[in-house]
Amino acid sequence: MGLVSGMFMGMVFGISLMAGWRHMMKYRSTKRIAKAADIKVLGALSRDDLKKICGDNYPEWISFPVYEQVKWLNKHLSKLWPFVAEAASAVIKESVEPLLEEYRPPGITSLKFSKLSLGTVAPKIEGIRVQTLKKGQITMDIDLRWGGDPSIILGVEAALVASIPIQLKNLQVFTVVRVIFQLAEEIPCISAVVVALLAEPKPRIDYTLKAVGGSLTAVPGISDMIDDTVNSIVTDMLQWPHRIVVPIGGIPVDTSELELKPEGKLTVTVVKANDLKNMEMIGKSDPYVVVHIRPLFKIKTKVIENNLNPVWNETFELIAEDRETQELTVEVFDQDIGQDKRLGIAKFRLIELEPETPKEVNLNLLSSLDTLKIKDNKDRGSCTIKLLYHQFNKEEQLIALEEEKRILEERKRLKEAGVIGSTMDALDGAASLVGSGVGMVGTGIGTGVGLVGSGVSAGVGMVGSGLGAVGSGLSKAGKFMGRTVTGHSNKKSETTTTPDESKEENGGAKPQ
Numbered sequence: 001m002g003l004v005s006g007m008f009m010g011m012v013f014g015i016s017l018m019a020g021w022r023h024m025m026k027y028r029s030t031k032r033i034a035k036a037a038d039i040k041v042l043g044a045l046s047r048d049d050l051k052k053i054c055g056d057n058y059p060e061w062i063s064f065p066v067y068e069q070v071k072w073l074n075k076h077l078s079k080l081w082p083f084v085a086e087a088a089s090a091v092i093k094e095s096v097e098p099l100l101e102e103y104r105p106p107g108i109t110s111l112k113f114s115k116l117s118l119g120t121v122a123p124k125i126e127g128i129r130v131q132t133l134k135k136g137q138i139t140m141d142i143d144l145r146w147g148g149d150p151s152i153i154l155g156v157e158a159a160l161v162a163s164i165p166i167q168l169k170n171l172q173v174f175t176v177v178r179v180i181f182q183l184a185e186e187i188p189c190i191s192a193v194v195v196a197l198l199a200e201p202k203p204r205i206d207y208t209l210k211a212v213g214g215s216l217t218a219v220p221g222i223s224d225m226i227d228d229t230v231n232s233i234v235t236d237m238l239q240w241p242h243r244i245v246v247p248i249g250g251i252p253v254d255t256s257e258l259e260l261k262p263e264g265k266l267t268v269t270v271v272k273a274n275d276l277k278n279m280e281m282i283g284k285s286d287p288y289v290v291v292h293i294r295p296l297f298k299i300k301t302k303v304i305e306n307n308l309n310p311v312w313n314e315t316f317e318l319i320a321e322d323r324e325t326q327e328l329t330v331e332v333f334d335q336d337i338g339q340d341k342r343l344g345i346a347k348f349r350l351i352e353l354e355p356e357t358p359k360e361v362n363l364n365l366l367s368s369l370d371t372l373k374i375k376d377n378k379d380r381g382s383c384t385i386k387l388l389y390h391q392f393n394k395e396e397q398l399i400a401l402e403e404e405k406r407i408l409e410e411r412k413r414l415k416e417a418g419v420i421g422s423t424m425d426a427l428d429g430a431a432s433l434v435g436s437g438v439g440m441v442g443t444g445i446g447t448g449v450g451l452v453g454s455g456v457s458a459g460v461g462m463v464g465s466g467l468g469a470v471g472s473g474l475s476k477a478g479k480f481m482g483r484t485v486t487g488h489s490n491k492k493s494e495t496t497t498t499p500d501e502s503k504e505e506n507g508g509a510k511p512q
Contacts, residue, residue, distance in 0.1 A: 067126070067127030067128060067129045067141075067143055068127055068128055068129070068130075069126075069127055070125050070127070070128050073125055073128075074122075074124055074125055077122050077123070077125070078122045080122075081120070081121075081122035082120065084122075085117070085118035085119065085120075085122075088118055089116050089117055089118050092116065092118075093113050093116050096113075096233075097112055097113055099233050099237060100112065100113075100154075100229065100233075103229050103232045103233050103236075103295065104229065105225045105228060105229060108156060108157065108158050108222075108225055109157045109158055110155065110156070110157035110163070111154060111155075111156055111157075111229070112154070112155045113152070113153070113154060113155070114153040114154065114155040114165055115151055115152065115153040116150075116151075116152055116153075117150060117151040117152075118148065118150045119148045119149035119150040119151065120148075120149060121146075121147070121148040121149050122148075123144055123145065123146035123148070123173070124144075124145045124146065125142055125143065125144060125145075126143040126144070126145055127142075127143045128140060128141070128142050128143070129141040136182065136183050137180055137181065137182055137183065138180070138181045138183065139178065139179075139180050139181075140178070140179045140180075140181070141176055141177070141178050141179075141198065142176065142177040142178075142179065143176050144173065144174075144175055144176070144177050145173070145174055146171075146172065146173040147171075147172045147173075148171060150168070150171055151167075152167065152168040152171070153165050153166065153167050153168075153212060154166045154167075154168070154226070156222065156226075158222075164211055164222075165211070165212035165213065166209055166210070166211055166212070166222070166226065167209070167210045167211075167212050168207045168208075168209060169207065169208045169209075169210055170206070170207060170208045171205075171206070171207045172204070172205075172206040172207070173203075173204070173205055173206075174201075174203070174204040174206075175197050175198070175201075175203035175204065175205075176197070176198040176201060176203075177195065177196070177197060177198075178194075178195070178196045178197070178198050178240060178243075179193060179194070179195055180193070180194035180195075180243075180258070181193055182194070182253070182255075182258060184253070188248070190248060191247065191248070191253040192245060192246060192247045192248060192253055192255050192258060193245075193246045193248055194243050194244070194245050194246075194258050195238075195243060195244045195246065196238060196239065196240040196241070196242060196243035196244070197234065197238045197239045197240060198239075198240050199239050199240050199325050203234055203238075203239060205230060205234065209222075209223050209226060221339070232295040235295075236294050236295050236296060240325065241260055241321055241322035241325055241326070242260055242321070243258075243259075243260060245258045245259055260321050260322075261321065261397055261401050262319045262320070262321055262392060262397055262400035262401055262404060263320055263321055263322060263323060263391070263392060263397070264319075264320045264323060264355070264389055264390055264391045264392050265317055265318070265319060265320070265389070265390045265392065265400075266293065266317065266318045266319075266320050266328065266350065266353075266387065266388070266389050266390075267315060267316075267317050267387070267388040267389075267390070268291050268299070268315065268316050268317070268318060268328065268385060268386075268387060269313065269314070269315040269316075269385060269386035269387075270289045270291065270301050270312045270313075270314050270315075270316075270330075270383070270385055271311070271312065271313055271360075271384040271385060271386060272309070272310060272311040272312065272313075272383075272384050273287060273289070273309065273310055273332055273365075273381055273382065273383045273384070274309050274381055274382050274383075274384070275308065275309065275379065275381035275382065276308045276309070276310075276332060276343050276344070276365075276380070276381040277308075277343050277344070277378070277380045277381060278308055279334045279336070279341045279343065280334070283306050284306045284307060284308050285306075285307075285308060285334040285343060286303050286304065286305045286306060286307075286334055286335040286336075287303070287304055287307065287308075287310050287332055287333065287334055287335075287343060288300060288301050288302065288303045288304070288332070288333055288335060289301045289312065289330065289331065289332050289333075289383065290330075290331045290332075290333060291316065291318070291328060291329065291330050291331075291385075292318065292328075292329055293318050293319070293320055293326050293327070293328055293329070293350075294321075294326075296408070297318060297319065299316040299318070301314045302314065303335045308381070319400055319404060320350055320389070323350045323351055323353070323389065324350075324351050325351075326350050327347045327348060327349050327350060328347065328348045328350060328387070329345065329346075329347050330345065330346045330347070330348070330363055330383055330385065331344070331345045332344050332345070332365060332381075332383055342367075343365065343380060343381070344365025344366060344367065344380035344381060344383070345365060345366055345367075345368065345369055346363035346364060346365050346366060346383065347369060348361055348363060348385075348387070350389065353387055353388075353389040354389070355389050355390065355391045356388070356389070356390060356391075357388075357389075358386060358387070358388045359386070359387050359388075360384065360385070360386045360387075361384070361385055361386075361387060362382050362383075362384045363382060363383050363384075363385065364380075364382050365380040365381050365382060365383060366380065367380060
């Protein structure tokens, strides 16, 4: 009896053991298949899909293994940072302050650093990708993250307002920095360094503003003004294809090949707008359109008074440096006493254009390009434009580059002469006035500086209709563009500067 019971129990135990082992193997197999399926799906995800899942802060080397981790470099950087921060603070103040002045919005009369220290927390390098895109150069993409403790205070002055110290707190930077080393045959074997921020992933600079011993409400819209200034500097000076070229090592070198050059000409016809938002309590808005590729070269149409469905049919020309990455920005404003109100904004990617092929586009206007700043989803109407892109040949490229530099220098002279408050004022209204205004040749600025209504209009005339700039050195620009530049004035109220009816060109504009 005991033998039979033992055999029975052994059989039951053996069968149970085999069943348990079979179940465990089946479970493990199911898990492995599910994991393999998940890995396959993850492997098929694009950069945008990964951003949705992980957020914007994921390191580049996670999704793109070509980025190598450099923990050793972060250790050394943390030790070197106190010395690097002190030297970098002086360099940043010296190089960025002129940019703050150059890109200063019209509502602010002065924008400078009162205090600048990069703090004690070093940036973190998440990964580095090294590649050789061109012979004689080494290209290095650095995935940089910085959530430091800098002490940055801006001295902000506005019309009829004393200087207000504005502190930038909780500064965080997320970007991929492209560094290009131009190689040389002599020690130190590097003749120049090119620095830029990659446009994709888009650079993020987050911060909060706080008035020191005062209130931000003392200058209405000061937060938006500083945000726009920072964004303009980043996108127009640092974001690829724009770059900073630094010769090093004391080796004589021609950096012209490293600098950004005009690539083509974009002809923009602002046709009309439909169903614009009414910003007036009495009557209707007085809309006008500002278009630009770079903030330094803006064009403004004439103002159509008391109309929510205006028709302009005005044509201008803009210079494009890189069709693959640059965009055309279209803004519609309502002219008002004091500061003009933006009715809507839209962008169009130049890569969608084929050279020498005209295209008509109807753009839906948004309250802001930053989705986080959109307070309402109400329809703001649309703007219709016609576009034509022309690719420069080598000769046209060199001429456009030279005249672009000349025009920028002329705008700086206008600022130094006191005709305009800042170069941003000049960008909104530096052109000759046709058929209006009193010329002031004796000022050395040139034809087209005159009083119009209550505002002061400043201009630089170009050859094409016979209104050459006197003493400005821009006669070649007219020969190249073959057209007249008509400009708009800056109306000055008691508190702010508002652009008046005019046009301004990245080298010239031709109203139709």
